Structure formats: C-alpha cells, structure tokens
Amino acid sequence: MKRIMPVAAALMLLQACAQYDSLQVFGAASTRLINEDLAAAIDASLSFNNAGSSALVQQIAEGAEADVLITANEQTMKLAQSNVAAPRAVASNDMVLIVPKGNPAKISSFSSLDHALLVICDANVPCGDTTAQLAKANGVTLKPASLEQSVSDVLGKVISQEADAGVVYRTDAAAASEQVEVIEIPHAEEFKNTIMAAVVKNSSKQKAAAGVVEKLDSASFDEVWQRYGFIPSP
CATH class of the missing domain: 3.40.190.10 (Periplasmic binding protein-like II)
Structure with missing residues (x-):
C-alpha cells in the first residue's frame, strides 16, 4: 500500500x-x-x-x-x-499498436498486419513478451520485419517510417502523439506490465x-x- x-x-x-x-x-x-x-x-x-x-x-x-x-x-x-x-x-503500463501519422499503409487493426512492415520487441525483453501474449490472446500470427531490443527502438522506426506499424507502450505513443497514431489492441488491459x-x-x-x-x-x-x-x- x-x-x-x-x-x-x-x-x-x-x-x-x-x-x-x-x-x-x-x-x-x-x-x-x-x-x-x-x-x-x-x-x-x-x-x-x-x-x-x-x-x-x-x-x-x-x-x-x-x-x-x-x-x-x-x-x-x-x-x-x-x-x-x-x-x-x-x-503499470499497457500496449498499443502505432502507425506513422497519416497511416500511409492504411492499417485498421491488430489483426490486419499480414502485409504490413511490422516492428516489435524481441521476446526476451518485456515489451516483446507482452506483444507475444497479446498476439496469442487475439489469435493473431505476427510476422515482424525486425525484432528490437527496446521499445524506444520500435518507436523510432515507426516515427521515421522505416516501418508501417509497431507495438509499443501506451506511454511511448502518448509521448510521440504528434508523430504517430494509435490503434487499440483488444485485451491489452488484461496484459498490463x-x-x-x-x-x-x-x-x-x-x-x-x-x-x-x-x-x-x-x-x-x-x-x-x-x-x-x-x-x-x-
């Protein structure tokens, strides 16, 4: 307490x-x-x-x-x-899907990433472990173009438009709100870090x-x- x-x-x-x-x-x-x-x-x-x-x-x-x-x-x-x-x-913190401002790849949801250039954290770091749990909870198979060692690296690649989308903490998305757009991930509230x-x-x-x-x-x-x-x- x-x-x-x-x-x-x-x-x-x-x-x-x-x-x-x-x-x-x-x-x-x-x-x-x-x-x-x-x-x-x-x-x-x-x-x-x-x-x-x-x-x-x-x-x-x-x-x-x-x-x-x-x-x-x-x-x-x-x-x-x-x-x-x-x-x-x-x-505590939870996770969201982010896309560059304007959403150039026209991504609509966490389950519509099959043809997107996606970056996520590696499973050996907390953001990657939670991303894997969210994918399982939503019945989604993610096919990332790269696996990053920190959430700030994921954020950076989306901001620079090296990636169409990335999974980051809500706090990271809020801090970069002028450069990215947020797409909510179903069940995210159940997997808070x-x-x-x-x-x-x-x-x-x-x-x-x-x-x-x-x-x-x-x-x-x-x-x-x-x-x-x-x-x-x-």
Whole structure:
C-alpha cells in the first residue's frame, strides 16, 4: 500500500541523497519519460542508463555500477533477484499498436498486419513478451520485419517510417502523439506490465538508492506517473 511520506522522513531522505554526488539509475527504456521529473524530485544528481530491461539486468550481473534498477515487468526483475533488494511495484503500463501519422499503409487493426512492415520487441525483453501474449490472446500470427531490443527502438522506426506499424507502450505513443497514431489492441488491459524498482545490492549508496525507490512508490510521485500515461501502484 502506498504511503504519504511524513515531512520529517522526507527531509531525512533529501539529506541522505544529498550526501552523494551521483546515483546511477538503470531504467527500462519505457521509463525514460520520467527521468527529468525524478531527478527534480531527488536532492541528488542522478545519472540514467535507459535500455531494454533484460540488457540492464545483464549489465548489472556483469558488474556494472548501478544503484537503482527499474524494470518494465516483474519477470525481468526476478531475473535480477540475486543482485537487488526488496523490489517494489511502482506503476503499470499497457500496449498499443502505432502507425506513422497519416497511416500511409492504411492499417485498421491488430489483426490486419499480414502485409504490413511490422516492428516489435524481441521476446526476451518485456515489451516483446507482452506483444507475444497479446498476439496469442487475439489469435493473431505476427510476422515482424525486425525484432528490437527496446521499445524506444520500435518507436523510432515507426516515427521515421522505416516501418508501417509497431507495438509499443501506451506511454511511448502518448509521448510521440504528434508523430504517430494509435490503434487499440483488444485485451491489452488484461496484459498490463508492472513496473518494478529496487536497490542494487552492491551499491555503495544504499540509503540514497532506497530513497529513490521510496520516491517512485510515493503518493507525491503519482502525478508524474499519470502525466505520462502510466498507472501508479495502489
């Protein structure tokens, strides 16, 4: 359950964060939208590494210096369980089909992609895993022209019109609303991805990193999540 942070606790959090020059936040590509707001909410310098969740987990496993890990779903956070502490669900997100502005390929639905140049995420990253589940739920066989390692790569190919369509998070589509059009995917609300945040165990800044995770799950940060189209955790 989400708690409203008492003033005294909030001040202690700010003091703890201020002790450090920089915190390394490894965040799923879809969470890049909140970077500036999170940095403004924490009284410390934050450095962000945004990429596909699976790639971030692998980097941490290989010894990359990180203080906070944010993944796009629970399954990927579980892969990092030996390297993180006390992961929390902080928000959720769902998926949509996008096409370039004007819909030049005249795509009408998720089930009318047979002749479209489609790009989706690879199944080893959360956006690809959810896309596969949606295809199964809708009885659709997808034939992608390419498989990307992050949702931002899918978005980029649709914006540049290298692709006729792509499957991305609703938040990514909202951020690029002037460049893409959205086509709803049936059953998408049944396959929401839960965004998880955790402190990296080998971080030398445990208290400050815990403060970042606390902020992401706080009532005061709900407005930020909602502004970008995420659904804050209860």
